[in-house]
Amino acid sequence: MRRYTSGFVRRSRYAQIWIKIAGHHSMIAYAPTGNPIALVRSEYFLDDDTTILVGFGPDHTAIDLDDRVSVQELVRRWRPDLEVLETAGHDWNADPWSGQTWASPRSGQFVEGWSVFHGRETRLRFAGADWAKGWNGVVVDGAIETGITTARGLIDEFREVSQR
Ligand SMILES: Cc1cc2nc3c(=O)[nH]c(=O)nc-3n(C[C@H](O)[C@H](O)[C@H](O)COP(=O)(O)OP(=O)(O)OC[C@H]3O[C@@H](n4cnc5c(N)ncnc54)[C@H](O)[C@@H]3O)c2cc1C
Numbered sequence: 001m002r003r004y005t006s007g008f009v010r011r012s013r014y015a016q017i018w019i020k021i022a023g024h025h026s027m028i029a030y031a032p033t034g035n036p037i038a039l040v041r042s043e044y045f046l047d048d049d050t051t052i053l054v055g056f057g058p059d060h061t062a063i064d065l066d067d068r069v070s071v072q073e074l075v076r077r078w079r080p081d082l083e084v085l086e087t088a089g090h091d092w093n094a095d096p097w098s099g100q101t102w103a104s105p106r107s108g109q110f111v112e113g114w115s116v117f118h119g120r121e122t123r124l125r126f127a128g129a130d131w132a133k134g135w136n137g138v139v140v141d142g143a144i145e146t147g148i149t150t151a152r153g154l155i156d157e158f159r160e161v162s163q164r
Helices: 068-076 109-118 142-162
Strands: 015-022 028-030 041-048 052-058 086-087
Touching: 015 041, 015 068, 068 086
Parallel strands: none
Antiparallel strands: 015 052, 015 086, 028 041, 041 052
16 A cells, blocks of 8 residues: 655645625626635525525635625625625634545645555545545535445455355
8 A cells, every 4th residue: 555644635724604695696606816715606595685605715814704894895806786794604724623624635646646545455444525436525425425335345345254
């Protein structure tokens, strides 16, 4: 098995923010590098004629998740007509139980390291979103996929052993 001693997956610094705006607005918007919110999209339309947007940014230190005024300025870069009523978020990077958000391998690291986690050379078996075959890293689908495939693989291995 190959050894990866340092910097295999760098610690992520991402931010996720929830933004309540006045009115019902269906939108999805991206911003170029350097913007504290890189992607924002409508998530829920509430009965009180407001919309909850979810936003994602590359650096949790570049955005104050609870500062309505600065978030209003960021939202205006896309849509000057939108009024931000409230914002909220959790700093997953500062949370001692998570320590970061989702994995962000450097260029080439996923391709180079991915097969290592699927090998059967040792007794270690891995399941987790970061080395899934589909939707790896950022969504729970990858965690479910590897949970299923790793569990099935183990059942097959135990069957093989018991039939010897
Ligand atoms: C802010 C945020 C928003 C997200 N939003 C979405 C979304 O809307 N939709 C979606 O599909 N996905 C979303 N995701 C991604 C999704 O949460 C992950 O892809 C999924 O939870 C990964 O599951 P996992 O089992 O691979 O890892 P995890 O859920 O990270 O589980 C790993 C576990 O291992 C534990 N652990 C770590 N080290 C050790 C150790 N040394 N010893 C013992 N235990 C250890 C950790 O405490 C953790 O409980 C989001 C993630 C974040 C951070």
